[in-house]
Amino acid sequence: MANQTKGGAAEAIGGFFKAIGGFFSGFGTAVAKGDLFVKLSLLWWGAGYARRKQYIKAVIMTALEAAVILFTIFFAMDYVPKFGSLGTVKAEKVFNPDTMKSEFNNYDHSFKILLFSLFSFVVWFAAIIVWMKNMMNVYKLQQMDEAGEHINTFEEDLKTYVGEKFHITLLTLPVLGVIVFTLIPILLLVFVAFTNYDQNHMPPSQLFSWVGFTNFITLFGGGGLTSTFGYAFVRVLGWTLVWAFFSTLTTYIGGILLSLLLNSKKTRAPKFWRFLFVVTIAVPQFVSLLLVRNFFADNGIVNTICDNIHLTGFLKDIGLVGTNYIPFLSAPGWAHVMIIIINIWVGVPYQMLIATGVLMNIPSDQLESAKVDGAKPFQIFRKITMPYMLFITGPALVTDFVKNVNNFNVIYLLTQDVYTTTDQAMANSQAQEVDLLVTWLFRLTQDYYNYKMASVIGIIVFIICAVFTLVAFNFMIKGDKEGTYQ
Amino acid sequence: MKVKKMKDSRLSTIILHNVLIGVLAFIWLIPIVWLLCTSFSAYTGMNSKTFFPEKWSIQGYVSLFHPDTVAQFPQWFINTFIVACATCVISTMFVLMVAYATSIMRFPMRKPLMNMAVILNLFPGMLAMIAVYFVLKTFNLTNSYAGLIMVYSASSGLGYLIAKGFFDTVPRALCEAARIDGCSEARIFFQMVIPMSRPIVVYTVINSFLAPWMDFVFAKMILNAGVSSKYTVAIGLYKMLDKQLLNDYFTQFCAGGVLVSIPISILFIIMQKFYVEGITGGAVKG
Amino acid sequence: MRKKLISMLLCATMVATVFTGCGSSDDTDDKASSGTSEQKDSGDKDASGSIKLTLWGAEGDQDFLKDIVSKFESTYSDQKFDISIGVESESSAKDTVLTDIEAAADVYSFASDQISDLVRAGALANLDDVSEVLTKANKKLDDVKSANVPDSIEAATVDGKMYAFPTSGANTYFLYYDKSKISEKDAANWDTLLAAAKKSGKKVGMTLNSGWYLASFFYGAGFTTGLNADGTTTMDWNGTSPDGIKGTDVVKSMLDIASNPAFMAVTDGKLSDTLKSGSCSAIISGTWDAGLASEVWGKNYAAIKLPTFTVGDKQVQMHPAYGYKLEAVNAYSENMGWAVLLAEFIANEESQTKHFELAEQVPTNVKALEVDAIKKNIAVAAATSQADFGVIQEVGGKYWDPAKTFGEMIAKGKLKAKDDAGIQKALDNLVAGVTAALD
Structure with a gap:
């Protein structure tokens, strides 16, 4: 993780533009210097291969070209022209008693227009690359032909895909999966942030349209007197950051301490102990967290016990609680602390497993020499173990932070249907004090169909994560002690 | 003399050490134990009064199948x-x-x-x-x-x-x-x-x-x-x-x-x- | 360079072929369907000519629905059907349906307070447009309208158009109590009710943090909620009601009740739990808890209309939200005609009677209501006794969260009865949140 991101940022951007430049100049050369068949390949993709007797390739490229053209005519053209307006024809239907069916007009479905236009753009983008690349290939073939070099047969070409081009064989399907199931959905929702797709504009019965930056203005406090989105956003964002910080920190340190404890020479039957902790990972979160939530419910077992040992009464006397029960998960403050504590319960065993492995790899000579020098265990921990852990798992810590910003499960399972906010300004924006940005956006889409605001929040989450990652990695480069442990 | 003292403290720290782990493991396992106990309860709903079910039964598993x-x-x-x-x-x-x-x-x-x-x-x-x-x-x-x-x-x-x-x-x-x-x-x-x-x-x-x-x-x-x-x-x-x-x-x-x-x-x-x-x-x- | 380009080529090729593959097949679908207007998946078409329908109902109604479906199939035996039954509770139907209307069931049951959202999203078939098909069942839409309680038809009607068939009524809440601890006279108003409960060492349970329960105090005092055509809600709770009662005074009465040690504010959804735990001698809930209540209190089980509460020196009757359960036909149903017939079948007199026998659902059909068993049913009697002053709650989606929070503030004692300005401000916030434009 660290390696590519560290040097990555600046280098990648520079390299990226250089690559693009090279790509275009290669294409230009091919067009300018190519012979008739190479130039013909601009129109007929298979031309160049046919000329060099690579007939199978010629057929494949021709078929591909035909496919793109057919796709454009019969599919893309139904949607892309409407991309600017996202549709104008509303659904209307007439019931036909003879067929017992409704007959719809040829109506526009804004979401489909958006989605399929995006599909089309991706396909066209790919097609253009293929087209340019194709030009360069056939030009190369021309050069090889002129130089009298051997031109691969189709079989030989295929063989390169388990040889030097094996990465293509490996990457094609995974990349395709990512494009269809991650990239396109994300792009789609980035677009939705600039539309008015909400409860009043829901396809198929209604249309939505572009609204520019209105939603962003609403989120940052604009959008009229009644809107409390700005207020709720700041509160939710604050808690999201606090949560991400503390949940990452507590489980990280907890995991290291626990693994030190378990891996100490004093521990008897370490495997058994470790297994006991790992069992908590094995129970699915939706089971264990829902149980814990009932455990700490206002009338749950813990409250019954606290009441029996008069703890509730004591807390009430000193003014910490105002109710007849301890509001573990139902009052702000209490709930915030409890959520972080419960998350320790969930997260520490997992971190313990990671830390165990890392600690096994600590250079033992350093530990030995420290012991010989008479260092106390705590000093060893502070001077050797901790820096080593930080060095090794630092990047993972950054990813953990990002994961916790997006930690839907813990918050949702612990607070959904249990927590009711008493902050009216939050309630008016369908938010709660214990919401993370992701749970808030989930509720906005599931209960209020407010897709536009959810998308805006999603983009903000992305920006936060991106900025944090960049800053953290830059910081790490500065403090880079690479070599210390090698 | 000195050696012996060290050994003593070692034994006690070992016990202390393992007890500490035991306590932690106990805390970690409470919800899991509760899950296990509740699954053997004769009562079909949620019991919030006692940790252990009042009546035991395997009915939960039987009806599951x-x-x-x-x-x-x-x-x-x-x-x-x-x-x-x-x-x-x-x-x-x-x-x-x-x-x-x-x-x-x-x-x-x-x-x-x-x-x-x-x-x-x-x-x-x-x-x-x-x-x-x-x-x-x-x-x-x-x-x-x-x-x-x-x-x-x-x-x-x-x-x-x-x-x-x-x-x-x-x-x-x-x-x-x-x-x-x-x-x-x-x-x-x-x-x-x-x-x-x-x-x-x-x-x-x-x-x-x-x-x-x-x-x-x-x-x-x-x-x-x-x-x-x-x-x-x-x-x-x-x-x-x-x-x-x-x-x-x-x-x-x-x-x-x-x-x-x-x-x-x-x-x-x-x-x-x-x-x-x-x-x-x-x-x-x- | 070359490798990189080839890699891109290959990726792009794959992308292109996959998409064109899908694209072209989709395209033929589109072309084929534009004529027949089917917007559903091609999987729904069946070559054998049997009609494919999906039907959603509550968990507890599954056996009832199976029974009804087989009857429906035998009634229209000249047509082959392929009807699948899924689980979706009435209270959450809207959420599931609106996520993807086209994927929702052809026929489903929902609680009447969801109708405005469903209609605005265009999810419900307008029954006036398709009424012709009812001739197959030898009926007219007017027959349906006259066969059911007028209020239930009103609940199924938006802007003068009927959108669903009423199936059951009395979707409301009232007071269950333990006769041995509380007399019928005690149960008439909150003050005596709480006093009696206190004497018996038990509590009176009610959910406050829900807009559905909370509203009964305000409706009782003459306040209203309403729904605009654009889906926004109107609300006047921060002013003075037509009955001359100030909103702040209602809140003060509620705070008075909520702060009584014998009162127990039950979290939304935990009423059955609380009832079962036996800590209450009276609880406000609906017919769905009737079985449980009679189990807990045995022969001392009783039910009655909601109590009155004290505002100043007046006794004000609480007016509960009074809803119905309706059977919807999906506007995007592929087999619209048959879907309408099925929905009507589920809502007819015979089915409603059966539904009461199996699940104690109170009929809306006038004739079905005449059955002795219904009249004798304690819970149903209590529920229907409120029909006259029960309010068909008309609110938009923005109502629920602010109302829930307001209820929580009262339950948690966040408002102080002496702090008039604070209460007024909270009410103003509530009204601002509820009446806000949809976004």
Whole structure:
């Protein structure tokens, strides 16, 4: 993780533009210097291969070209022209008693227009690359032909895909999966942030349209007197950051301490102990967290016990609680602390497993020499173990932070249907004090169909994560002690 | 004299040390024990008065295996198992393929692709859910296991980093030697690197196998026809907590939770060593 | 360079072929369907000519629905059917349906307070447009309208158009109590009710943090909520009601009740739990808890209309939200005609009678209501006794969260009865949140 991101940022951007430049100049050369068949390949993709007797390739490229053209005519053209307006024809239907069916007009479905236009753009983008690349290939073939070099047969070409081009064989399907199931959905929702797709504009019965930056203005406090989105956003964002910080920190340190404890020479039957902790990972979160939530419910077992040992009464006397029960998960403050504590319960065993492995790899000579020098265990921990852990798992810590910003499960399972906010300004924006940005956006889409605001929040989450990652990695480069442990 | 004193303190610290671990383990296990106890309760609803059930019974388990319209646990288990196996195969393949390509091989698009992956990983997955749903609907894959499998596995390539970190530890010289001997990359991948990377393969397999057992958000969205016999374990159990059902099904919910956890726990016991090595091999170099 | 380009080529090729593959097949679908207007998946078409329908109902109604479906199939035996039944509770139907209307069931049951959202999203078939098909069942839409209680038809009607068939009524809440602890006279108003409960060492349970329960105090005092055509809600609770009662005074009365040690504010959804735990001698809930209540209190089980509460020196009757359960036909149903017939069948007199026998659902059909068993049912009697002053709650989606929070503030004692300005401000906030424009 660290390696590519560290040097990555600046280098990648520079390299990226250089690559693009090279790509275009290669294409230009091919067009300018190519012979008739190479130039013909601009129109007929298979031309160049046919000329060099690579007939199978010629057929494949021709078929591909035909496919793109057919796709454009019969599919893309139904949607892309409407991309600017996202549709104008509303659904209307007439019931036909003879067929017992409704007959719809040829109506526009804004979401489909958006989605399929995006599909089309991706396909066209790919097609253009293929087209340019194709030009360069056939030009190369021309050069090889002129130089009298051997031109691969189709079989030989295929063989390169388990040889030097094996990465293509490996990457094609995974990349395709990512494009269809991650990239396109994300792009789609980035677009939705600039539309008015909400409860009043829901396809198929209604249309939505572009609204520019209105939603962003609403989120940052604009959008009229009644809107409390700005207020709720700041509160939710604050808690999201606090949560991400503390949940990452507590489980990280907890995991290291626990693994030190378990891996100490004093521990008897370490495997058994470790297994006991790992069992908590094995129970699915939706089971264990829902149980814990009932455990700490206002009338749950813990409250019954606290009441029996008069703890509730004591807390009430000193003014910490105002109710007849301890509001573990139902009052702000209490709930915030409890959520972080419960998350320790969930997260520490997992971190313990990671830390165990890392600690096994600590250079033992350093530990030995420290012991010989008479260092106390705590000093060893502070001077050797901790820096080593930080060095090794630092990047993972950054990813953990990002994961916790997006930690839907813990918050949702612990607070959904249990927590009711008493902050009216939050309630008016369908938010709660214990919401993370992701749970808030989930509720906005599931209960209020407010897709536009959810998308805006999603983009903000992305920006936060991106900025944090960049800053953290830059910081790490500065403090880079690479070599210390090698 | 001095030596003896040291020994004494050692013995007591050892006891103290183990007691401390014991106490921690106890705290960690309370909810699990409660889950186990409640699953053997004779009362079908939630008991909030006592830790242990007032009356013990195995009724929760018995009714779990006598399906009614709500609870069809055996069917759910089979469904989830099928989905999990398919997901496991595809995800593991994808992850290892991407990891190998980015770790062992060098090609010009490598860096840009890896940077793309970093960026994509920063978006909240929850947000893409609605769009994924419509993509699946376009391909007519909602309410089908194929759709569910795709959702779990199609983007799995993005989680390649830990496996890549592990592959990075494979001595480069070995690969070079093989190449010089005329081995194709495919052979190096299948016959050298994979066999050398057992821990990370096991780690990936476990992780991808578990996803369908744990996820209730995507499954709920995609299997939206309301037909109980098509559910996975996760949504089936989750729906038992519905307001109207909770009082009749809470014990069954707990029993179901226990039954799901048992195979997973066993998996963990067997694979623990590999799991730790896999995680850390990857995380260390990552 | 070359490798990189080839890699891109290959990726792009794959992308292109996959998409064109899907694209072209989709395209033929589109072309084929534009004529027949089917927007559903091609999987729904069946070559054998059997009609495919999906039907959603609550968990507890599954057996009832199976029974009805087989009867429906035998009634129209000249047509082959393939009807699948799924689980979706009435209270959450809207959420599931609106996520993807086209994927929702052809026929489903929902609670009447969801009708405005469903209609605005275009999810419900307008029954006036398709009424012709009812001739197959030898009926007219007017027959349906006259066969059911007028209020239930009103609940199924938006802007003068009928959108659903009423199936059951009395979706409301009232007071269950333990006769041995509380007399019928005690149960008439909150003050005596709480006093009696206190004497017996038990509590009176009610949910406050839900807009559905909370509203009964305000409706009782003459306040209203309403719904605009654009889906926004109107609300006047921060002013003075037509009955001359100030909103702040209602809140003060509620605070008075909520702060009574014998009162127990029950979290939304936990009423059955609380009832079962036996800590209450009276609880406000609906017919769905009737079985449980008679189980807990045995022969001392009783039910009665909601109590009155004290505002100043006046006794004000609480007016509960009074809803119905309706059977919807999906506007995007592929087999619209048959879906309408099925929905009507589920809502007819015979089915309603059966539904009461199996699940104690109170009929809306006038004739079905005449059955002795219904008249004798304690819970139903209490529920229907409120029909006259029960309010068909008309609110939009923005109502629920602010109302829930307001209820929570009262339950948690966040407002102080002496702090008039604070109460007024909270009410103003509530009204601002509820009446806000949809976004």
